[in-house]
Amino acid sequence: MTADPVRVRFAPSPTGMLHVGGARTALFNWLFARHCGGTFILRIEDTDRARYDARALDDISASLRWLGLQWDEGYEIGGPCGPYVQSERTAIYLQHAQQLLDSGHAYKCYCTPDRLAAAREQQQRDGSAPGYDRACRDLSPDARAAHNAAGAPFVIRFRMPLTGATTFVDAIRGAISYPNAQQDDFVLLKSDGFPTYHLANIVDDHLMRISHVLRGDEWIPSTPKHVQLYAAFGWQPPVFAHLPVILAPGGGKLSKRHGAAAVCEYRALGYLPDALVNFLALLGWAVAADNEIVPRAQMLKEFTLEGINKTGAQFDHEKLNWMNGAYIRQLPLAEFMREVTPFLTNAGVLKGAEDPAQVAQVLQMEQARVHLLSDAPAACAFFFADTLEYDRQAVKKVLQREGVRDHLLAVCDLLAGVPPGQFDAAHLEARLQEYLTRSGRPLKNVVHPLRVAVTGRSASPGIFETLVAIGQARVVQRLTHAAGQLCSAP
């Protein structure tokens, strides 16, 4: 059993965009497969025709690829156990349902949805345990024949043992046991001919030789059903490992109300895939390290099922943002530029005519200052803007003061007089120092007004580098403008 090759799968339903919870499940499967030298499979569970969404399919594939969780077998790429889309495997499920019918492990149920709904309502009123009342479990052969002759629609239900208990060992939680009397005669095949999750999942996991099932812990209560199904088929069940849930900040379900929930939204906000993967990996799993920025190679090396937590983990955006910033700072400049440029272009900050050297200069300074790529437009706009937007607070506090105008004009002359070949940080600093010595002013008193005048804000990268990146002509123009405004101001 331990000699069997490790084969795991991520098996999403295409009913919506891939959420971070699903991504984390995919990630753990991927990590486990890669750690063991096993196979990672992507299977599409699209048996719910009512909730099917074709766009979700594209999103799942694109999001997984963006995260770098490439699968070895499955959807879009095929493999020896295909097809990997359940709606293309209906004949297989039908055949297996028939097999259980023949062996007496299943039976046809002719109850109408209306009757079941009414029964459920009644049970709720009574306060009795909800569940199928097994009306069709022991139908006489005559009654069955009559239903069949009438062409009555039916579903196929599993004949659950009525006594005893079903026990299985979860790799993360240990032994878990359910009384069988608690279990329903659940549906295997719906009246539209499609299988339910339970049937399709077990048949596929077996046929695809899945060795370990890592899935969300909302599946724990279904696992005894699955164990009974394996037994009915006479198959060896895989190892089960139920992953803790990801909770919203403050607890509760993660949804759009708490910010982004879908992977594609994180992408659009300017998170790096490596950062999101690192963050998600640490939700429910920990590495032995005092540093939480863990390269993927190290995660692969150290990932084990035993290291996975039992407790649900809250999604902390603050920590993700910090981590994303850390990953951005780690990037070589060229790569950072490649990643961030689309954000600057889309926001209209870069129009394509900028000097590449100037852009590089600006981005080098801003790389340590942004947490998300989408922070970059607001952070960089003043370097490239034709007309500056001034922060009113900063203007009031820093510029509208006694003597500031004269200093601004003096510095403007000073900067205008710098030979173009010497408009660099070292020369600018030296020139300004000279001026300070002459005027007997502390550096602060000149730097702050200068910053507000040329950037419009009270915070920016180092002033000399900033002046250089803005460019001599623009600096002079902005200083002239600012001084002019102060002249006309009261």
Next chain:
RNA sequence: GGCCCGUUCGUCUAGUGGCUAGGACACAUGGUUCUCAUCCAUGAAGCAGGAGUUCAAUUCUCCUACGGGCUGCCA
């Protein structure tokens, strides 16, 4: 209602039958001869509660509380 799972700083977590219960985010303070950011240092902050087992429990058992899941011809 029934069944099942869970509970270490605000958050993510490490950890052991005996330790000053460790790290990270966030927070606070200080430093990095211009702001902001980065970076560095320091600080505050935790074993849900109650019984038991034991020389000794955060660690083992039980109960309670709280949180979560399932209870569909959804997955």
